[in-house]
Amino acid sequence: MRLPEGVEWALHCTWLLTLARDGDALPARRLAEFYGLPEAYLAKLLKALVRAGVLSATSGPRGGFRLARPPEAITVAQVVEAVEGQSPLFHCMEIRQRGPVPLTGAACRKPCGIAKVMHRAERAWRKELAATTVADLVETSGIGAVTRVSTWLATLPGAS
Amino acid sequence: MRLPEGVEWALHCTWLLTLARDGDALPARRLAEFYGLPEAYLAKLLKALVRAGVLSATSGPRGGFRLARPPEAITVAQVVEAVEGQSPLFHCMEIRQRGPVPLTGAACRKPCGIAKVMHRAERAWRKELAATTVADLVETSGIGAVTRVSTWLATLPGAS
DNA sequence: GAGTATTTACTCGGATACTCGCTGTCCGAGTAGGGCCGG
DNA sequence: CCGGCCCTACTCGGACAGCGAGTATCCGAGTAAATACTC
Numbered sequence: 241m242r243l244p245e246g247v248e249w250a251l252h253c254t255w256l257l258t259l260a261r262d263g264d265a266l267p268a269r270r271l272a273e274f275y276g277l278p279e280a281y282l283a284k285l286l287k288a289l290v291r292a293g294v295l296s297a298t299s300g301p302r303g304g305f306r307l308a309r310p311p312e313a314i315t316v317a318q319v320v321e322a323v324e325g326q327s328p329l330f331h332c333m334e335i336r337q338r339g340p341v342p343l344t345g346a347a348c349r350k351p352c353g354i355a356k357v358m359h360r361a362e363r364a365w366r367k368e369l370a371a372t373t374v375a376d377l378v379e380t381s382g383i384g385a386v387t388r389v390s391t392w393l394a395t396l397p398g399a400s
Numbered sequence: 401m402r403l404p405e406g407v408e409w410a411l412h413c414t415w416l417l418t419l420a421r422d423g424d425a426l427p428a429r430r431l432a433e434f435y436g437l438p439e440a441y442l443a444k445l446l447k448a449l450v451r452a453g454v455l456s457a458t459s460g461p462r463g464g465f466r467l468a469r470p471p472e473a474i475t476v477a478q479v480v481e482a483v484e485g486q487s488p489l490f491h492c493m494e495i496r497q498r499g500p501v502p503l504t505g506a507a508c509r510k511p512c513g514i515a516k517v518m519h520r521a522e523r524a525w526r527k528e529l530a531a532t533t534v535a536d537l538v539e540t541s542g543i544g545a546v547t548r549v550s551t552w553l554a555t556l557p558g559a560s
Numbered sequence: 561g562a563g564t565a566t567t568t569a570c571t572c573g574g575a576t577a578c579t580c581g582c583t584g585t586c587c588g589a590g591t592a593g594g595g596c597c598g599g
Numbered sequence: 600c601c602g603g604c605c606c607t608a609c610t611c612g613g614a615c616a617g618c619g620a621g622t623a624t625c626c627g628a629g630t631a632a633a634t635a636c637t638c
Contacts, residue, residue: 241401241403241404241484241487241489242487242488242489242490242491243401243489243490243491243518244401245493247490248490248492248493248495248514248518249495251514252495252496252514255513255514273499273500274499274500274501275495275496275498275499276495276498276499276500277495277498316514316517316518324401327401327402328402329401329402329403330402330403330407330408331402331403332408333405333408335408335409335412335435335436335437336412336435336545336548338435338436338437339433339434339435339436340433340434340552341434341548341551341552343544343545343548347542347544347545350542352541352542352545353415353536353537353540353541354408354411354412354415354476354537356540357476357528357529357532357537358403358408358476358529360528361524361525361526361528361529362525364521364524364525364527364528365521365522365524365525366521367524368517368520368521368524369517369518369521372517376513377513377514377517380513380516381512381513382507382510382512384503384507385496385503385507385512388496388501388503391501392500392501
């Protein structure tokens, strides 16, 4: 099993938009160009981020995407959930209720031990993702990564 | 994204084999019957558990699967990895090295902040899975689940 | 009855199709900036 | 020169194909028990 690659793209783009939040909005065309990604599919992901309230979109010339909230209020978990949907990694199929001797009734009110462990692990995973904000990502970015973005932003047509 | 359903099946079967470890080996046919699962596909998963050293298989009449190690020495993480393969949930594609202004050289020796967060979260996930053994699952099982298995095992042809 | 060779039925093991979600793509609706015209 | 109108080009938004991992399945190799036969 593997997390969709789009999660990584969404995180990188959100990080980039944080660095550029004082300037104009960046269209999907530019973001895809910067990271060498397929434009149309990246637009699909950014759309999901807009629906989740992480980004805001502007149509028309000089339009594009920008952060909908300050980066301190955007966690990595929220970006992941925006792309992935909020479906849990583990969904118990209740196979204990199947077969010739099904276990049903009051015995199944509580999840089984396997589901408990999987859910506990998933909570630990999400907790770590929620503990880091996009602002934290920017702060811990290497100086090389930041200057790389600044240099590229300066080459854009609408650079101030 | 969703974990494969086979992970759940493998965990339930390992748990069941722990309860039955004093008796005969259980063939995939019986396990699939008990949980109402497709026999051939379950056999494929059990095969993976054998390759991982979690189960041992015996061919021929009265053959089947049993635990290869005491249940205290089998963690949930090992069962998950046996089925899933040990590929990580998040694999950084290094998109920072792509595009018109690639970031290459010494700046990419260390993983980016996004990869760090994802890896940290994944370690937390695996740590929780490794903290629980199959023996723990049996101990915390409800009495209903245990009696259900005992009742069913008694109906088997080779029941002692 | 005991031992042995044979038969038999049952098991795992690997190789082979099918299905759904992630990936990738397209065109249409909407918007805002720029250009043109008239006053 | 200034204001208003129109046009254009650019953006997002939703709907439509392609591929790979997961799902499902089959048949062959191997084994151990049960059987039949012989002594």
